[in-house]
Amino acid sequence: MTILEIIQAVSKNVGLDVPSLAVANTKREIVELIQFATETATEVARRADWSALRATATITGTGTNDNFALPAGFARLTMGSAVTTGGNPVRGGISQDEWLSLTSISGTPRYFRINGTSSISFYPYPALAATATVSYLSKNWASNGTAAWVNDADTPLVPDVLVTQGTIWRFKRKSGQDYSDYLAEFEATLADLAATDMRERLP
Numbered sequence: 001m002t003i004l005e006i007i008q009a010v011s012k013n014v015g016l017d018v019p020s021l022a023v024a025n026t027k028r029e030i031v032e033l034i035q036f037a038t039e040t041a042t043e044v045a046r047r048a049d050w051s052a053l054r055a056t057a058t059i060t061g062t063g064t065n066d067n068f069a070l071p072a073g074f075a076r077l078t079m080g081s082a083v084t085t086g087g088n089p090v091r092g093g094i095s096q097d098e099w100l101s102l103t104s105i106s107g108t109p110r111y112f113r114i115n116g117t118s119s120i121s122f123y124p125y126p127a128l129a130a131t132a133t134v135s136y137l138s139k140n141w142a143s144n145g146t147a148a149w150v151n152d153a154d155t156p157l158v159p160d161v162l163v164t165q166g167t168i169w170r171f172k173r174k175s176g177q178d179y180s181d182y183l184a185e186f187e188a189t190l191a192d193l194a195a196t197d198m199r200e201r202l203p
Contacts, residue, residue, distance in 0.1 A: 003037060007167075022034060059134060068122075
């Protein structure tokens with residue numbers, strides 16, 4: 001579903017006039033629905049490791065002890081062996097004190113450290129032109145490559161049924177209506193679809 005189709009479906013459900021445009025619509029209720037759809041898509045992207053949001057980045061060594069930039073859309077690492085070099089996993093999860101105790105040397109990386117969401121460091125640091133692969137989840141949940149609706153043809157990379165359900169319960173909450181059943185339906189659907197998405201990626 002496009003964002004226009006999502007907003008039209010939500011409008012029918014909550015008793016609003018069905019709009020012919022969404023993103024550029026200046027009517028207060030539609031502006032609110034777009035905001036609620038944005039909040040929902042952001043939440044859904046955060047709460048599961050959706051296959052549609054999985055991506056990889058190649059880090060190329062410079063021969064110096066650099067902090068290597070992560071992609072602008074980086075949200076978090078995938079589960080499992082998210083960082084590899086030469087097909088072998090690189091270990092993460094060491095503390096800052098442990099990291100600072102390491103002496104800077106060049107070689108095949110055995111450990112990595114994520115610096116916020118902006119860069120990654122290695123120990124030993126990779127030699128010039130040596131590569132490492134980082135598997136991560138993108139925070140950019142829209143088909144336009146961002147985390148925002150740009151035009152009415154944009155579609156979510158997370159399940160559109162969740163964006164629809166999440167927009168409905170948020171609108172009802174804002175309107176002072178009982179939204180408990182709608183929230184429960186959203187949570188149940190999220191759990192089911194996230195589990196299905198995970199099973200489809202298991203060997």
